[in-house]
Amino acid sequence: MADTSARMLRLLSLLQTHRYWPGGELAERLAVSPRTLRRDVDRLRELGYPVQATRGVAGGYQLRAGMAMPPLLLDDAEAVAVAVGLRTAAAGAVTGVGETSVRALAKVVQLLPPRLRRQVDAVAAYTVPAPWDGPTLDAGLLTAIALACRGEEELRFDYTARGGERSRRRVEPHRLVALGGRWYLLAFDIERDDWRTFRVDRLAEPTATGRRIRPRQPPGGDAAAYVQRAVAGAGRHRVLVVVAAPAAEVARVVGGWGSVEEVDGGSCRLRMEVESLAWPAMVLGAVGAPFAIVEPAELTDRVRAMGELFIQSTPAVPAK
16 A cells, blocks of 8 residues: 555656656556556546546646645644744745745644644744855746756756856756755766756756656765765865864754764864855854864854844843
């Protein structure tokens, strides 16, 4: 049953690209027989998804455009996760998504039972979103890239490298990865015959060519880890900080954003390679322990400026 459910979700994902799928190609993608595919399509129709079918040698399937989709059924944990995710997106870095997320959040919260609403409010009350220091993105840009990834289509776009050089790229898109305050596209560069990581804010005019691609797996099989290694190697600032806290505690906060090396039981060295010094400053604030900046000197200036901003923004407590 689990395999059937997973296959139907995969089928629905392919159909929601709204392209026309020949029956043979769709069955091959799902690794099922044409008969099993027909049964799965019938199940989707029973759930209310308007799947159109064309019979004959060139027959195939397509999800009817412009139809309202049936609501998703969420368990308690999923409902809370959606609401919290919308709260986070409302303060995010994608142009237009903040206002849209607020409207969607209002609708979702109205549908939550009181016990789940309390959970969402608790998460919102006791978490502080980090200020966004990276560039904002057009939501349509991310959508176009994400659809090409999901639809497994070749993608073309203009790209501006760090040094200002411009080029036209032709890639097989794999995944979008959010890392360190920025969005990245991991893709196989067809002309360079190798994997590449592209900063989405430097990317323009993404166009799906319509040519189908057979998905590849990046080296190591983990898209996020691959992008993290690539970004670390290209960071403009090398950060080294000695933190007066046990290495295990610092590592829990830092996660994959840097490396932590124990000095002794009560202190450790934190190393990061970043493009923006706002990111390590926020990480150090989240650690919440005294620290000494070894390099770069610019990080000291950034931390002092943030500290002064926080002090100025904190209202004085009236004397009793």
